[in-house]
Amino acid sequence: MATVLDTVRAFFAPAPTFVIENETPADVVAREMLLDRTMGADRRKKSSEKIRRGRVPAEGLALVARDVDGHLIGTVRLWNVEAGVDGNGRPVDALLLGPLAVDCAHEGKGIGSALMRAAIAEAKARGHGAILLVGDALYYQRFGFLAEKTRHLVMPGPFARERFLALDLKSGWLDAAAGMVVGSGRKLPRTGRRQRA
């Protein structure tokens, strides 16, 4: 009986309109165009960008959302950082999330949330301790991000303290973290030409 009910439910369930996948090199141009459209040209002046520039995202943590035709309609990437130092002066490894963006034509369908949940789950599965980001607290608090977690940390440039948020993936990971957030991820290979990751 349960099998029959499951079949009936599956038949009437709305077909998924997007999938979350790992980003591939073929996605770079579409991703950059999406970011220009959704975040504007000033996006490259942000303090977070200083941390990301010239580096590759953390392993397995560049995700995209695609529509049913395979078009890229959402993006999120996470970056290896050192979130200051702990009480013994040792760097605190963490991730910096961003940018997160969803094509305007697809906003409000849960794609941003799906990207966030997939990114958090993957970061946790890979053993990371915490995720930092700079963004709207009203949006990110639903995923557990709090400003109080970053109270002893600073970004390497201007930032709004109430928008500087973090989520512990391991309990108390950021409790003793103090100081500046700096990029620690693998550098992009130098080719003599400007590259984007």
Ligand SMILES: CC(C)(COP(=O)(O)OP(=O)(O)OC[C@H]1O[C@@H](n2cnc3c(N)ncnc32)[C@H](O)[C@@H]1OP(=O)(O)O)[C@@H](O)C(=O)NCCC(=O)NCCS
């Ligand atoms: C923010 C963004 C990623 C959300 O994507 P999305 O797919 O529309 O989000 P979801 O469908 O998962 O969630 C929609 C919910 O988030 C809320 N929301 C969206 N942006 C918000 C914001 N900046 N502040 C507070 N709430 C926000 C919506 O009101 C909606 O609320 P509801 O669930 O109560 O109806 C998308 O609007 C976007 O790309 N914006 C431009 C780029 C940007 O600002 N990125 C974040 C900074 S890195």
